[in-house]
Every structure is written in structure tokens, then in C-alpha cells.
Amino acid sequence: MSDSSVVRWQNFAQSFRRLTYDRMALAGLVMLAAIVALALLAPYITPYPNEAGAYANFGQAFLSPSLSHLFGTDDVGRDVFTRVIFGFRISLFIAVVVLIPSVILGVTLGLVAGYYGGWVEALVERVTDVFLALPALIFALVIAGILGPSLQDVIIALLSLWWNWYARIMFTLTKSLKNQPYVEAARVQGAGAFRIMFREILPNAASTLSAKMMLDAGFIILIEAGMGFLGIGVRPPTPDLGVMVANGSAYIATKWWIPVFPSIALTLLILAFNLIGNGIRDLFDVKVI
Amino acid sequence: MRFAEFVARRVLLALVTLVGLSLLIFYLSRILPANPGRLALGPYATQAQVAAYDRELGLSRPLYEQYFYWLWNFLHGQWGLSIVTKDNVLHDVEIHFPATFELITISIILTSLIGIPLGVIAASRRGKILSGVVRALWMVGVAIPSFTVGLGLQVISSYWFHFNAIIGQISVPPPTHVTGMLWVDSILTGNWPAFVSTSQHLLLPEIALSLAGIGQIAQLTYSGMLDETEEDYYLALKTFGARSFALDFKYALRSALIPVLTVLGLLYASLIANAFLVEEVFSWGGLSTYAVTAMQSDDFNAIVATVIVIGVFYVVLNLLVDLSLGYIDPRIRLGVGH
Numbered sequence A: 001m002s003d004s005s006v007v008r009w010q011n012f013a014q015s016f017r018r019l020t021y022d023r024m025a026l027a028g029l030v031m032l033a034a035i036v037a038l039a040l041l042a043p044y045i046t047p048y049p050n051e052a053g054a055y056a057n058f059g060q061a062f063l064s065p066s067l068s069h070l071f072g073t074d075d076v077g078r079d080v081f082t083r084v085i086f087g088f089r090i091s092l093f094i095a096v097v098v099l100i101p102s103v104i105l106g107v108t109l110g111l112v113a114g115y116y117g118g119w120v121e122a123l124v125e126r127v128t129d130v131f132l133a134l135p136a137l138i139f140a141l142v143i144a145g146i147l148g149p150s151l152q153d154v155i156i157a158l159l160s161l162w163w164n165w166y167a168r169i170m171f172t173l174t175k176s177l178k179n180q181p182y183v184e185a186a187r188v189q190g191a192g193a194f195r196i197m198f199r200e201i202l203p204n205a206a207s208t209l210s211a212k213m214m215l216d217a218g219f220i221i222l223i224e225a226g227m228g229f230l231g232i233g234v235r236p237p238t239p240d241l242g243v244m245v246a247n248g249s250a251y252i253a254t255k256w257w258i259p260v261f262p263s264i265a266l267t268l269l270i271l272a273f274n275l276i277g278n279g280i281r282d283l284f285d286v287k288v289i
Numbered sequence B: 001m002r003f004a005e006f007v008a009r010r011v012l013l014a015l016v017t018l019v020g021l022s023l024l025i026f027y028l029s030r031i032l033p034a035n036p037g038r039l040a041l042g043p044y045a046t047q048a049q050v051a052a053y054d055r056e057l058g059l060s061r062p063l064y065e066q067y068f069y070w071l072w073n074f075l076h077g078q079w080g081l082s083i084v085t086k087d088n089v090l091h092d093v094e095i096h097f098p099a100t101f102e103l104i105t106i107s108i109i110l111t112s113l114i115g116i117p118l119g120v121i122a123a124s125r126r127g128k129i130l131s132g133v134v135r136a137l138w139m140v141g142v143a144i145p146s147f148t149v150g151l152g153l154q155v156i157s158s159y160w161f162h163f164n165a166i167i168g169q170i171s172v173p174p175p176t177h178v179t180g181m182l183w184v185d186s187i188l189t190g191n192w193p194a195f196v197s198t199s200q201h202l203l204l205p206e207i208a209l210s211l212a213g214i215g216q217i218a219q220l221t222y223s224g225m226l227d228e229t230e231e232d233y234y235l236a237l238k239t240f241g242a243r244s245f246a247l248d249f250k251y252a253l254r255s256a257l258i259p260v261l262t263v264l265g266l267l268y269a270s271l272i273a274n275a276f277l278v279e280e281v282f283s284w285g286g287l288s289t290y291a292v293t294a295m296q297s298d299d300f301n302a303i304v305a306t307v308i309v310i311g312v313f314y315v316v317l318n319l320l321v322d323l324s325l326g327y328i329d330p331r332i333r334l335g336v337g338h
Helices: A003-021 A023-040 A080-116 A118-131 A136-147 A151-177 A181-188 A193-230 A241-251 A257-284 B003-031 B036-041 B047-057 B063-075 B089-124 B129-143 B146-160 B182-188 B192-228 B232-239 B244-281 B287-296 B300-328
Strands: none
Touching: A003 A023, A003 A257, A023 A080, A023 A257, A080 A118, A080 A151, A080 A193, A080 A241, A080 A257, A118 A151, A118 B003, A136 A151, A136 A193, A136 B003, A136 B244, A136 B287, A136 B300, A151 A193, A181 A193, A193 A241, A193 A257, A193 B244, A241 A257, A241 B146, A257 B129, A257 B146, B003 B063, B003 B300, B036 B047, B089 B129, B089 B182, B089 B192, B089 B244, B089 B287, B089 B300, B129 B192, B146 B192, B146 B244, B182 B192, B192 B244, B232 B244, B244 B287, B244 B300, B287 B300
């Protein structure tokens, strides 16, 4: 490791430690760690892993919560606890698969547009204006509705939307950071555009970006669940939390556990991301909408 | 930059955005699907019907001609027929939009009327229980899906409170049509039974729709007020013996309100998205219900129309927020600060 990467690692470790001093953020970190562990180990720790997807056993339908079925069973006899844990997998998978490419693409475009300005700037601004001219849920619904609802199309729909926010936020950050003294200093030392963008400006945008990413992970999960709930998202029998709430809502009056446990799981997952995101935001005093 | 110039520039940009949105929607609905006629009419339509549909859309012409043909028709109220309702889409939207508009407008009014005072009171009694309540409301309100809140309210109110107005918009004969907004119409026509019924039916959807916003606005007002109470002018007024009520509501609130008003504007625009979920839960016959049905049945004319209506609503509201901010705070017009 070079000296600068050692310093960066130490900075990161120190920031992380400071984040854990915030009780709310620590609660979020613990919740998220637990959920991620459950999701990763789902096939080994759930009591009935074969009941997560396409499975039916009407003899076991509508059992109320008990020791053998912690969260009860649903309308076709599947263990709700197993399906909730597998549901975490789908939610987390979608959040990661949408966020990482969006951040890479959006941040690169935003950096270039903010750094060079001119027509690149105008182009990126106008294009992102169009993509942000609809609320996120509606935009994703339209694309998934036209492509046809499936896990893959939900991801395409969210991806085609989400990079715009990172282009936007990075563009604004770059415009304000590129006139900072340390950027001037690097330029005087003969640093090229590439080095200035990725080694000087980008690290200084990291706190804002990481707060935004945490809050967005929660938001993506919320929107994806909403799409599933409306029937224009991931399709049954995939154990999707939004779909589970939608299907369970028909039985809410008598078999409350079918929709209630997936709802609680969804809320806790989103809450965990929001707590961490808000912690990072407070820690670095950055503005993220 | 003079204010008129600022307004002109922003309006122009909004128009460019809407043209871009129309291009995007045109692409998604007409070009992306390999065979829009077949997709819209379904597998049982005859080849002749598909050909007639394609001819109606002008699918054999060059793309740019198709776009302008479509745009021209759209601007002249020719929005095509819905394959679900078999009616003119423009007419469908006129029927369904008022219900959604009423829902979200009442929600944003409730959000301001509850959220802002809650934030102010929490700030004036710092460290007390109320500030914790505001923070918890904000955190949980944003994390909990609005369809979950809606379902929970339905169960709780019907089980424990025997409150049965948990589905639909009204359970008595609707009032005479004036605006299409049932609650407003029942007031305008002085129809007391309809007013009572629509008010009851509004109660739960409004809570489900407003909860997240109330938390957000209360938290924003609270933190804005706390910042103000550390300003010199506030301390000076306090030392001169200004009464705390006047201090909080007359001076601190005024400065703290600018970001709150911005977020209220953006929230109002984005409520139309949450209305999709809340309308589904409460079987509310608004634009969202119409749009979701259209999406589930590949009803392209209806999808395009609802998306454009929502896009115009969203862009115009964002524009108004921008313009009012520029009016209040000249630094924004000049592009400094931030």
C-alpha cells in the first residue's frame, strides 16, 4: 500500500468508528448487519428453504404463528418466516445491483460534466432533467409496465432512472469543489484532468455520496416493494416483500400474520439504511435530499 | 439577472424538459415495443384490426413524422381510445384526475397545518419528549411503506373503532358534479350527507398519505428553528425581553420557513407517486388506479396520457417552487450561494 492509501484507510476507519458513537447510526448498522447475515445464510438457517418460491401444501395453509412456523404459514401453506428471510435477499440484491452501476455511471458523467462544463454540462443537465421529470416510482412503473414485469425488467427500470441522481449530485459537487485551493495546488503541480477528477475531487465528495447511497438503498427497496405491491414488479412466486404484502392483504382481517410480518421486515430494512444514511449525513454535516 | 429574465429562463427550461419527456414516452410506447398494434390489441385481434390500428398511429411513416403527428394530436386533445374503458383517454383522465388531485391537495394542506406547528412547539420545548416524538415520526414515517400504513389503519379502525369508511370515496349518492372533487363538490352544493360521507372516507387515506410528510416537515421546521435560536438577532430580542411566543412564531419561524416551503412544494409534487399505493389500498378511483390498470393491461394510450399529465403536474410544481425561491431569495436567481 502506498502512503496515501494508508492515510485514506485510516480516515475511513476513523470515520466508521465515529459513526458508531451515534446511537441511532449504530442501531442501523447492527440491524443491517443482522439482516445481511440472515439473507446470506438464508438457505442454511431458514426452517423450510424449499418453501421460499414455487411450492404449495394446502394442508399446511393459514397456520397461525407457532414454534414450528414462527411467522405462521400463508394461503398456500408456505412458511412466512422462510419467505421473509428470502425476501431480504431479493430486496438487498436489487438495491446493490441498481446502486453500484448507477453510482459508477452517474458519478463519472457528473465529474466530467462538472469539470469541463460547456456543452457536456448542458447535455448532462438537460438529459437528467427529463429523467427526473417524473416521480421515481411512476417512472419505474412505466418502464417496467412497458417492458413487462419481471425481476430483470424491474432492475432495468430502476437502473435507467437512478444514474441520473448521481450525475446530478456529482455535477453540483464537482462545480463547487473544482475551485478549491487543493485542486489549484494539484493543477500547479502538473496534475492532469483525470488525476484531478478522480484523486482530488472524488475523495472529497465521498461523504456526501456515501450518505446519499445509504438513503437511496432504502428508497430503492421502498420503490421496488411498491412496484411489487401494485403488481407491476417482481412476480410471484418469487419471495418479494412487496408482493407478499399485496397477496397477504386479502387475508389481513383474519390471517394477519401473512401481510404483517413482511411489512415489518420491509420497514426494518428501510429504517436500517435510513439510520445509517442520516448518521453519515450528520457526521460530515453534508446536505442530501 | 433580473427577475423577469430568471422567470423566462426557468420556464423555457421546463418546456425543454417536457418536450424531452414527450420524446422519451414516445420512444417507450411506440418504438421500443416491436409491434405496438399487436401488443395493444392482444393475441386475439385479427391481422386486419392490427393493421388498422397501426395505420391510425401512422406506423409506416418516418419516425420524426410519427412523433410530430402524435404530438400534434395530443396537443389537440386527440389522446386516442383506451382499450380498457373503450372511451377517449382524455375523457377518462378528466374523470379520474380530480379524485387524485383532491387527495394530494388535502394531504399537503394537512401536512403543513400539522407538521409546521409540531416542529415549532418541539423546538420551543427543547430536549423534551416532543422533540423525540418528532424525530421518531420522521424516521419511521419515511421508512414505513404507505401501503403498510394504509392496511394497518383499515384493520385497526374497523376492528377497534367499528369505523367502516375504509374503502372507496363515498357511501351515499354523490353530490352534483361541479369540479369532480367529491368533497369540494359536496361543500359547494351544500350537500351535508355527502360532505359527512366523503370526509369519513378521506380520513384514513389522508393519514396514510401524509404521515411521512408530516414527520419530514416537523423535523425540518424543528432543526431550522433550533438554528435560528442560536442567531444573534434571536438572542438580542430575547435579552430585550421579547415574549417567547412572538420570538418563535414571528421571528424565528419566518427564517426557518424557507427550506420548509421548498420541501413542501417538492413533497406536493411527489405525493402523486405515493397516491399510487394509497389509492390501491383504499380502492380510490383516481388517476393512479386508472394508470395501474392501464399498465397491467398494456393500454398504451392511457399509459402515455397519464404519464404526461403527471409529468406536467410535477414539472410545473417544481418550476413554481424554483420561481418562488428565486423571488424570496435573490441569491438563487444570481446563481451564487448553494
